[in-house]
Amino acid sequence: MNAYFKQSLVLFSLITCFLFPSTIEAHSPDQSYLYLRIYKDAIGGRFEMTAKDMNKALGLNLPDKLTMELVQPHLAMVNQYLISRSNIKSNLGEQYVVKFTEPTVLNLEEMEDFVRFHFDLEGVSKVPEELDIFYNVLFDKDDKHRGMLIIEYNWKLGIVDNEALISNIYSPDKTQQSLSLADASIWKGFVALVRLGIWHIWIGLDHILFIVALILPAVVRRRNDAEIPLSLSTANDNWLPVERFKPAFIYILKIVTFFTISHSITLALAAFGYVNLPSWFVESIIALSIALAAFHNIKPIIKSKEWLIVFGFGLFHGFGFASVLGEKGLSGDYMTLSLLGFNVGVELGQVLIICMIFPILYLIRKLKLYPALIKYGSMVLIFISIYWFIERAFEVDLPLGAYFWKMYNGVLGLI
Numbered sequence: 535m536n537a538y539f540k541q542s543l544v545l546f547s548l549i550t551c552f553l554f555p556s557t558i559e560a561h562s563p564d565q566s567y568l569y570l571r572i573y574k575d576a577i578g579g580r581f582e583m584t585a586k587d588m589n590k591a592l593g594l595n596l597p598d599k600l601t602m603e604l605v606q607p608h609l610a611m612v613n614q615y616l617i618s619r620s621n622i623k624s625n626l627g628e629q630y631v632v633k634f635t636e637p638t639v640l641n642l643e644e645m646e647d648f649v650r651f652h653f654d655l656e657g658v659s660k661v662p663e664e665l666d667i668f669y670n671v672l673f674d675k676d677d678k679h680r681g682m683l684i685i686e687y688n689w690k691l692g693i694v695d696n697e698a699l700i701s702n703i704y705s706p707d708k709t710q711q712s713l714s715l716a717d718a719s720i721w722k723g724f725v726a727l728v729r730l731g732i733w734h735i736w737i738g739l740d741h742i743l744f745i746v747a748l749i750l751p752a753v754v755r756r757r758n759d760a761e762i763p764l765s766l767s768t769a770n771d772n773w774l775p776v777e778r779f780k781p782a783f784i785y786i787l788k789i790v791t792f793f794t795i796s797h798s799i800t801l802a803l804a805a806f807g808y809v810n811l812p813s814w815f816v817e818s819i820i821a822l823s824i825a826l827a828a829f830h831n832i833k834p835i836i837k838s839k840e841w842l843i844v845f846g847f848g849l850f851h852g853f854g855f856a857s858v859l860g861e862k863g864l865s866g867d868y869m870t871l872s873l874l875g876f877n878v879g880v881e882l883g884q885v886l887i888i889c890m891i892f893p894i895l896y897l898i899r900k901l902k903l904y905p906a907l908i909k910y911g912s913m914v915l916i917f918i919s920i921y922w923f924i925e926r927a928f929e930v931d932l933p934l935g936a937y938f939w940k941m942y943n944g945v946l947g948l949i
Contacts, residue, residue: 731879796848
C-alpha cells in the first residue's frame, strides 16, 4: 500500500508538472507591474505600484500599509504620472488611450501593499497580433527598478487568472518592447480551462471527500435479504466483496459521471446569470452532501439508486464551481467552450482520483476490517461535514478547521 501511495504521488507530481508550468514569484520588492487582460475585441488591465514606489516617483509620504482613503488625495497625480510614463499601441501604429477605472488596494501580510490602478484601453476595435508597449516607470529614480508585464487573461492564448508568468521585463535600457498575441488559438483556451477544472478538483477537498464517500462501498455490495443467515452477529457482516474489478470500476465511473452531468447543469445556469444563490448557502449544502453520502454507507437511504443522491447534490456542487469561474474573471468570451473545458477537466480530475484510490480499496476489500473501514471512515466524513456546515452556515472560523486547512495546503505544497 505504501509503495502504491508513493507511486501515486509521483504520478500526480508528473501530471501537475505537465499541466502547470513553473512560475516565478510576483509582487516582489523593487518591481512595478503592468497587467493586461485580452478579450475578443477589447483590452483592459492595471498598473500596480507600492507606496514606496509612489513616494519615490512623486515625492509623497505614504506608509507601507495602505487604504484607499490614504491613496485617494493623490490619485489624479499618480494616474497622470503613469500615463506620461507608458504607452500602448498596436504594431500597425493604432494608438490606444488609457482610461482609468476604480482603483483597489492589494493588501499583502508580509510585504508592502500594492495599489492597483485599473484601466480600459479606448480605441481597440480589433485585438491586434502584436502590441508595442513603452514602459518607463521609476527608471529615472532607480536604475535597479524593473517593470513586469504580465498577461493575466487571454482565453485564446490559454491564459486564465495568471499572476506569475511574466511576458516582458522592462529596465532603463529596455523601455520599448513588443508583445506578440499571434500565437493564439481556441484550442489553447479550451485546454487552459480543462487544466483549471482538473486543478480545482485536486484543491477542492470537499469535492474530493464527496467522491471518497462514494468510492468506499464501491468494492463491496450489501447482502440481499435472502443472503443474510440467522447466524450474522453484526451489521458489518452485511457486506460482501465484489468478485470482479471491471464491473465495480465501471459502476463508480458511471456514478461520478452523473455527478458531472448534474453540476454541469447548474454551473451553466449560474455562469450565464440565470440563477444566483448565496455563497454561504451553496457551500453549506455542499458540506451536507458529504454527510448524506457517508450516512448512506452506514444506513441506506435509497437502495440501489445512489445516482439519485449524487445527481441531487451535484446540482449544488455546480453552483460552487460557478464561483470559481467568477473568481478567475472569465467573461462572456467563448463562455460555452469555457464551461465545456472546465467540466471536462473536472471529470478528468475525478477519474484520476478514482484511479488512485479504487485499486487500493479493491485489494483490501476481502479483509475483515473493510466493513469497519466503511463504517468508521463514513463517521469521520460525517464529522468533517457537520464541522464545515457550522463554519459555512454561520460564517465562523473554528480553530480546528484553520489548522486542518493549513496542514492540507502544506501537503499540496509538497506535492
